[in-house]
Amino acid sequence: MAGSFSAHVLRVTVALFVLQLALLPMMAIASDADPEQDFCVGDTNNPTIVNGLVCKNPALVKASDFMFHGLATPGNTNDPLGSSVTPAAAAQFPGINTLGISMARLDFAKGGLVPPHTHPRATEIIFVVEGSLLVGFVSTNGTLFATTLQKGDVFVFPRGLLHFELNVCDGTATAIAALNSQNPGTQIQAVALFNSGVSEVVLEKAFGLGEKAVQKIEDGVKAANKKPE
The missing domain is CATH 2.60.120.10 (Jelly Rolls)
Structure with a gap:
């Protein structure tokens, strides 16, 4: 009986370990990918779009x-x-x-x-x-x-x-x-909701506001987030 229980515990432990290994790729994509070279100085003059900037020629990289x-x-x-x-x-x-x-x-x-x-x-x-x-x-x-x-x-x-x-x-x-x-x-919540073109009907229902109140908030958010000259 004890041997059977130990075997069951071992099977559960192995199963959990395998599950953890299976989840590692998902955990890895939760942040920026690890680099595969010493460095990759971004080439801001290259119009190619990738998940990050295209690497500058290493021979041209400086301190x-x-x-x-x-x-x-x-x-x-x-x-x-x-x-x-x-x-x-x-x-x-x-x-x-x-x-x-x-x-x-x-x-x-x-x-x-x-x-x-x-x-x-x-x-x-x-x-x-x-x-x-x-x-x-x-x-x-x-x-x-x-x-x-x-x-x-x-x-x-x-x-x-x-x-x-x-x-x-x-x-x-x-x-x-x-x-x-x-x-x-960076997503500023007020801007994302009230200064991005979200339907005023959506905003009225979501916040329990009237049409005039939504318009007033939209105007206020636009003014508050105006960039300095």
Whole structure:
């Protein structure tokens, strides 16, 4: 009897192991693919479209291809939201092409907000350089996880979940973000819903709003997300 039970446990264990192996390819495609060479500096002049940028000729690659100066300069926060996000993704920093990482600089005027948004292809971790930020994300069951960060604090936003950052200090604030994708994608929820052409009937029913209220929100979202000159 004991031998039969042990054999059953062994069969179950083997079956679970085989199932785990079968799921590994699915787990692998949940983030950027691993590179198959030392580097693949993106050739931004090549119009060919692939899942990432076409590789620059390795013979033409220089040390400067792996350097990016764009995060040294504060972004322009002179807009209705009072915030600026300066990305260092593959499009701006071709040296990270195929490496599965990117960064961004977040600058905030007093009261500045990076509005609720998602990154469909990346988890994000932020480090507060100056000031204090109210940050948070919402899980798929509607639970809000929010806290106030001070200088030196770090916070993580799980992949694909709605999140935000608000400057709650008396002056300006700055943060640096790192993401585990060379092209994390950003979808601002208000813009996606109220400034993309979604039928007003859909919005009225989804939010329980009247036609005038939807129009007012659409106008407000458009104004709030107007890019600074």
